[in-house]
Amino acid sequence: MKSNIKRILIVLIAVFSIVLISLIYLAIPKNQKKPEVQDGKLILGFSQIGSESAWRTRNTQSIFEAAEQNGIQILFDDAQQKQENQLKAIRSFIVYQVDVIAFVPIVSGGWDNVLQEAKDAGIPVIVVDRQIDCDQTLYAGFLGENGLEEGYAAANFLVKKCQNRLSDINIVEFSGTENSSVATERAEGFRSLIRNYPKFKIIYSQDGDFLRSRGKEMMDQIISQNGGLKINGKSIDVIYSHNDSMTLGLLDSLENNKISPRSTIIISIDAEQKCIDALTQGKLNCVVECNPNLGPTLMELVKKIAAGQQIPRVTYMVEKVFTEYDDFSTYEPRGY
Ligand code: GYE
Secondary structure, three states, X not given: OHHHHXXXXXXXXXXXXXXXXXXXXXXXXXXXXXXXXXXXXXXXXXXXXXXXXXXXXXXXXXXXXXXXXOOOXXXXXXXXXXXXXHHHHHHHHXXXXXXXXEEOOOOOOOOHHHHHHHHHOOOOEEEEEOOOOOOHHHOOEEEEOOHHHHHHHHHHHHHHHOOOOOOOEEEEEEEOOOOOHHHHHHHHHHHHHHOOOOOEEEEEEEEOOOOXXXXXXXXXXXXXXXXXXXXXXXXXXXXXXXXXXXXXXXXXXXXXXXXXXXXXXXXXXXXXXXXXXXHHXXXXXXXXXXXXXXXXXXXXXXXXXXOOOOOOOEEEOOOOEXXXXXXXXXXXXXXX
């Protein structure tokens, strides 16, 4: 009898340890090799959203370039636009005991638990590009753009451009990823100014997930359902697009439908080369810069934190606005 219980116990322990090992193994994203720790080098675990736009691709490049220049080793994960993949990646960074974690939160909510785990593991975290809604003691600081200011800058251009127009001005908004801080802020920053001028009416607002394909799809739908640049019989006087990829998509649609982009005011955000070219060709009226080159500043913050120093709660990138009134000959290549 005793030997039977002993045998059952041994089997149970064996099964339990197999389950445990496989759970740990499953927690580690498969596209990550355990990093060869290069002597003395800081290891930064970086979780990126994906590669949904030329802006995002340049953002990732900037971070790898700066890490190289600063002798910082990166453990990189591309979350393919999924928050669950980011949570998995951050947990794997904790397992690997990286020195610092930095991540671009695809949406603003749902990070408390994993950041608590990083804190319990003694690994500092920097939030990059987009903001999060969570207990601020769970991360060291934020580096990125000020979406409110970007939205406000877009509205500021529009108010000036339309200062002599008395009639109603109908606005269509192509919004970014729902529940992302950047879409929320670009929408709020824009409305914070135009709400002072009753002539401005937002007659349509839809989430295009920052994708070129969605920008085209939404514009195709508007044109096919309304027989042109109209919404329920109202003319579309302005298109406010939260990023250049969606803007390039709507320009594709206008071109395919033989509608001149000059028949409406178009405002975009990011300032990738293709949209700056479209601006200089008169297809767009204003492009608000969102600077993707966060790499150098991020590495400065990583080194500071790893040395046990404090970093600012918020570090905003410097950004500018490009408009149809500029002297285009002064423009520098954008690099993305
Ligand atoms: O505007 C867009 C990208 O988070 C600021 O994400 C970033 C935005 C950027 O998809 O192109």
